[in-house]
Amino acid sequence: MHSRKPFxxxxxxxxxxxxxxxxxxxxxxxxxxxxxxQVQSWTVDAKVSFQGKGVPAEVSFSLxxxxxxxxxxxxxxSPGYGLTISNNEHxxxxxxxxxxxxxxxxxxxxxxLIPTGQIQIAAPDTPPAVEExxxxxxxxxxxxxxxEEVWSRSASNLTFAQQLMAVITGKDRSQNxxxxxxSQSPTKLFVRMLHSKGIPAMEVNGLYLEDQRRxxxxxxxxxxxxxxxxxxxxxxKGTQGRxxxxxxxxxxxxxxxxxxxGVNSLVNFSMLQDTRSALATSIDLMVNKNALDFSLYQLxxxxxxxxxxxxxxxxxxxxxVFLRVIIGIKTSGTFMPVLIALAFIQTTLLTGLIGFLLxxxxxxxxxxxxxYLNLLLISRISAVIIVVIGIIGLFTMLAYKFxxxxxxxxxxxxxxxxxWTIERMSIxxxxxxxxEVVMQGGGSLLVATLAYLAMSATWxxxxxxxxxxxxxxxxxxxxxxxxxxGYRLLELKRFKPLAGE
Amino acid sequence: MKYxxxxxxxxxxxxxxxxxxxxxxxxxxxxxxxKRVDDKLLTKQLALANxxxxxxxxxxxxEQHEIADIPEMVRGRSGFVIKPAxxxxxxxxxxxxxxxxxxxxxxxxxxxxxxxxxRHVSNILSGxxxxxxxxxxxxxxxxxxxxxxxxxYSYEGVPDIRLIVFKGFPVMGMLRxxxxxxxxxxxxxxxxxxxxxxxxTGQGLHAVQFDCPLEHHPDTGKRLIDIKVPHWDTxxxxxxxxxxMCELGYLGTDMVLDQRKGxxxxxxxxxxxxxxxxxxxxxxxxxxxxxxxxxxxxMSPEERVAYAKTHFSSSSVS
Numbered sequence: 001m002h003s004r005k006p007f008x009x010x011x012x013x014x015x016x017x018x019x020x021x022x023x024x025x026x027x028x029x030x031x032x033x034x035x036x037x038q039v040q041s042w043t044v045d046a047k048v049s050f051q052g053k054g055v056p057a058e059v060s061f062s063l064x065x066x067x068x069x070x071x072x073x074x075x076x077x078s079p080g081y082g083l084t085i086s087n088n089e090h091x092x093x094x095x096x097x098x099x100x101x102x103x104x105x106x107x108x109x110x111x112x113l114i115p116t117g118q119i120q121i122a123a124p125d126t127p128p129a130v131e132e133x134x135x136x137x138x139x140x141x142x143x144x145x146x147x148e149e150v151w152s153r154s155a156s157n158l159t160f161a162q163q164l165m166a167v168i169t170g171k172d173r174s175q176n177x178x179x180x181x182x183s184q185s186p187t188k189l190f191v192r193m194l195h196s197k198g199i200p201a202m203e204v205n206g207l208y209l210e211d212q213r214r215x216x217x218x219x220x221x222x223x224x225x226x227x228x229x230x231x232x233x234x235x236x237k238g239t240q241g242r243x244x245x246x247x248x249x250x251x252x253x254x255x256x257x258x259x260x261x262g263v264n265s266l267v268n269f270s271m272l273q274d275t276r277s278a279l280a281t282s283i284d285l286m287v288n289k290n291a292l293d294f295s296l297y298q299l300x301x302x303x304x305x306x307x308x309x310x311x312x313x314x315x316x317x318x319x320x321v322f323l324r325v326i327i328g329i330k331t332s333g334t335f336m337p338v339l340i341a342l343a344f345i346q347t348t349l350l351t352g353l354i355g356f357l358l359x360x361x362x363x364x365x366x367x368x369x370x371x372y373l374n375l376l377l378i379s380r381i382s383a384v385i386i387v388v389i390g391i392i393g394l395f396t397m398l399a400y401k402f403x404x405x406x407x408x409x410x411x412x413x414x415x416x417x418x419x420w421t422i423e424r425m426s427i428x429x430x431x432x433x434x435x436e437v438v439m440q441g442g443g444s445l446l447v448a449t450l451a452y453l454a455m456s457a458t459w460x461x462x463x464x465x466x467x468x469x470x471x472x473x474x475x476x477x478x479x480x481x482x483x484x485x486g487y488r489l490l491e492l493k494r495f496k497p498l499a500g501e
Numbered sequence: 502m503k504y505x506x507x508x509x510x511x512x513x514x515x516x517x518x519x520x521x522x523x524x525x526x527x528x529x530x531x532x533x534x535x536k537r538v539d540d541k542l543l544t545k546q547l548a549l550a551n552x553x554x555x556x557x558x559x560x561x562x563x564e565q566h567e568i569a570d571i572p573e574m575v576r577g578r579s580g581f582v583i584k585p586a587x588x589x590x591x592x593x594x595x596x597x598x599x600x601x602x603x604x605x606x607x608x609x610x611x612x613x614x615x616x617x618x619x620r621h622v623s624n625i626l627s628g629x630x631x632x633x634x635x636x637x638x639x640x641x642x643x644x645x646x647x648x649x650x651x652x653x654y655s656y657e658g659v660p661d662i663r664l665i666v667f668k669g670f671p672v673m674g675m676l677r678x679x680x681x682x683x684x685x686x687x688x689x690x691x692x693x694x695x696x697x698x699x700x701x702t703g704q705g706l707h708a709v710q711f712d713c714p715l716e717h718h719p720d721t722g723k724r725l726i727d728i729k730v731p732h733w734d735t736x737x738x739x740x741x742x743x744x745x746m747c748e749l750g751y752l753g754t755d756m757v758l759d760q761r762k763g764x765x766x767x768x769x770x771x772x773x774x775x776x777x778x779x780x781x782x783x784x785x786x787x788x789x790x791x792x793x794x795x796x797x798x799x800m801s802p803e804e805r806v807a808y809a810k811t812h813f814s815s816s817s818v819s
Contacts, residue, residue: 325519376565377627427629431592432691485520487511492504494712497779498515499505 007483011476018472025467029286030116032278035462039114039278041072042209044247044271046109050262052101057261059107063092066248067121069113072284077108091252101262114281119242121223121230127200128225133192139183142176147193157199158226161233162240164193169238186235187220200225202253204232207269209245214270218249218256279466296465309342311464314474316341316451323447325481328488331444332424339414340444341451346412349452353445355395355410356418360441362391363422364429371426385419514784516775521751525789529668529750530771537747538769542586542640544747551746553739554765556582556757557643568622571641572603572615580644583618585625587637591688593630595621596659598644608657645765648758650731656680656720659757661687662698662736662764665773665785666752669744669802670809671737672788674698675780676730680710681720689776694718696725697781701814703733707782714782734806736764741802741809743769788813 025031048061063085064071076083081096096107135143150167154160168177168186180189187203194201205218223230232242250256259265283297296307316338323329331337344352366387370380395410421444429437454460463470487495510517516525537543548555559581560574575581579600585593595618599606605613622639624630631637651660658679665673675695682692689695694715697706708715708725717724730736740754743766753773756764778785791812800808 328518376623377629483523485517485523487507487515487517488519489504491517492507492510495510495515495517495779496503496505497709497712497714498513498782498784499509500513 004483007479011479014472014476014479018469018474018476021469021472022463022467025469030278030282031466032282035279035458037278038275039281041274041276041281042069042113042115042247042271043274044111044113044207044209044269046111047268047270048096048107048109048257048265049268050101050105050259050265052103052105052262054100054102055261056099057097057101057105057259059096059260059262059265060258061094061096061107061109061267062250062252062254062256063094063109064111064113064247064249065090065092065251067118068116068242069247070116070285072112072114072281072288074109074111076110081107091254105262113247114285115244119244121232121242121248123225123228123230125228130195130198130200132198133195135192135196139180142179143193143196146174146176146180147196150193151197156226157224158231160197160199161190161194161201161224161226161231164190165233165235165238165240169235185220187222190222190233190235194222194224202251204248204253205250205256206246206248207271208243209247209271209273211271211273214268216269216271218267218269221246221248223251279462296468308461308465309345311471312342312345312455312461313338314471315455315460315464318474318478319451319454320447321478321481323450325484326488328490329443329447330440331447332421332428332440333417333444336417336421337444337448337451339417340448341455343412343414344448344452345456347409348406349449349456351406351409352452353449355413356445358395359388359391359410359413359418360422360425363388363418364426367422367426371430381419381423384422385415388415388418388422510784514786514790515778516785516789518775521775525667525751526772530752531748534748535771538749538752538771539589540586541584541588541768542638544766544769545640547746548743548766551742553742553746554762556645556759556765556767559641559643561586562622562626562639562641565623565626568619568626571618571622574641575600578643582642582644583622583625584640584642585630585637586640587628587631587635588625589630591686593621593625596644645757646760648731648760650758651678651728653721653723654678654718654725654728656718658683658693659687661767662730662756662758663773663777664736664740664754664756665777666740666744666754667789667792668750669741669800670792670805670813671700671740672792672809672813673777673781673783673785674700674703675777676705676728678718678725680718682710689774689780694725695776695780696728697777697783698730699815700737701810703730703736705729706815707780709776709779712776712779730758732758732764737806737809738802739764739766741805745802 026033044064046061048059050057050059059081063074076094076096078096081098084095084097086093086095094109146167150163151160154163167173168181168190173181184192191201191203201222201224204221204223206221207216207218210216219234219236222233222235224233225231231240232246233240257265257267283295286295286297296304299307317335320331320335320338324331340352340356343356347355363384367384370383375383392410392413392415396408399406399408399410425437425441428440537547542561545555545558559578560570562568562571575597580596580598581600582597583595588594595613596608597605597613597618598608603615605615605618607613625637625639628636645659647660654660655678660676660678663675663677664671675697677687677689678694678696679687680692680694687693689709689712692711694708694710696708698704699706705726705728710719715725736756739756743752743754744750747769749769749771751771751773753770755767755770757767759765
């Protein structure tokens, strides 16, 4: 007997591969693990307006680039303008241009964002170089005094920034700080003081996302470099850290809006919160990234719906293997129950069961007449197939006439399979009596019903279609059950007389 | 408690379906030799070549047009049997015990018309009874004259002796008796009575019907464990020598006792059922493992029978 080790290794490999592929898909592509899951999305409208001066105008507007939000859709409305979206590593900007802008000009940018939950802002290992700010002579002494005083009370970049913010935003500010604030905003002062100590920091602009707000403005924040991360400080509120509903719009230290050839430029934001299907969202995101390679969503819709039912077959097969190998239920025809269960999915369970019993019992009646005709096997089966089609047609017509729309779905039954089922049942009846027919037919229907229940569960359908790795897991399970040499459940009953001493 | 615990069965060495399929049929029965047992015509030819007694072969019907030859074939015989060569589980066997003026009679006295016989043979040729519905041939055999030793033990049918032969060793045996419930058939799942037999002597040990132990035949009321099968040594030898003939390690042999010719090999089965364990009131696994653990030179059928008789008798410990 050869070693079983390679086999178990192979099964374990399939299992691990299938499981990790599924988990990868769930985490990396945000495919939800449960069906019907919802995600929040934000739709932000930016309205850029300015007064044209009748000369060529060029408007450069920064676009959001925030690891905490993924862009699902973005579009612009700007009739009469040429548009380029420049997209380099650190900076995304929309540039509108026109030859002739007179009077009030409105440009719109609309973006739909999905929160990714990635609140931390990663920074490069080597901090960017800092350009030291040259204080004006009138401020230099005051600034140096404040800086040295705070420096002595701090231990790191972070604590220095924290102390500095306390000094700038505190209620009882020193005279030195008041002096410095008279000529610059707290945010600017904060950044300049950090730069004086060579600490990388930059001013960024963010937008607080609140449902159904209009005419919102960007707020200023400061990012301070600390241990490969950017820590966010809000000098206006005197807080540190990042609120969940904050969208960082501009993170390069450049201006948000540059208008050449226009005056009174202004940008306004309005926003709307929405919930949408997590699955649809992840598909849209994958389409954006061209990451659909191993997903069935790249197929045309018709093939997709075909695959939706094909991919359920492994579940039905798994069920049949389990019920036969572990439980020990007898069925007529090995995988006939799976095909019947597939038909049940179209017809729903009750209609399916009634339809199946009707067709088979009618078929058996007609088949018993065919027995008398003394036909060759092949022509008898062919006759049964034609009769089954006739029965299905008749029942469909009757159901339609009586307004039973469920009855029309009876056409989904696989006719050849039904014909063979009728033939087998009929022979079984002649040879072993009606009891065995009821036993085996009932067993098949029971297995079909259980397979149907497994296949129709929404989360099962969601998993087999969206996580293709699950099929490797099913394969591993089927292989494993093929090695099961233990007792079947029904054998425990059968061999009960042998259980004693 | 209607269910047994798995460990109770395991302790008693009860072989189950999955283990039989994987560890015995899968391992000891090479696929390529299956046709030697699945095709009864081939089995018969092999048996004759190996000096194993089988029922007379009257003729073979291979094509639909040959059906017309049946009356000629059975002329002058008082009875005959028509069976499909590749049938399974006793399906499609037609027994005619009495022929009178071109009219045929079944064992229960019912008449069957020649056209019904023709239709039956036509069905056999179309593959109605064969595994997977493949086209088949019909075998016409001489009627077996049953040894009267089983009178009163069997109702309207063929009592046959099933022996499980593992690597040539007869390991377990039972006598199958038809009943009213089984409609004259000797298949246990159809309601025939199974009587476990002592490998050493052919003495009845234990009897079951529908997987439940019983003492008396349900139709005739005779005490079942009083049976002692005659010609027991010949039966064991015949069964044992089928191993050389078909080279299948795990085999079920079905034999009958003819009044004049003694034990005849009826058919072989590469997938013998598990009910024999219930009939014997004993798990078969310890005996199979005993043989699997055996080393040494291969034995002749005689040596194997002698070995089995000393080791697998109900009075010995195994």
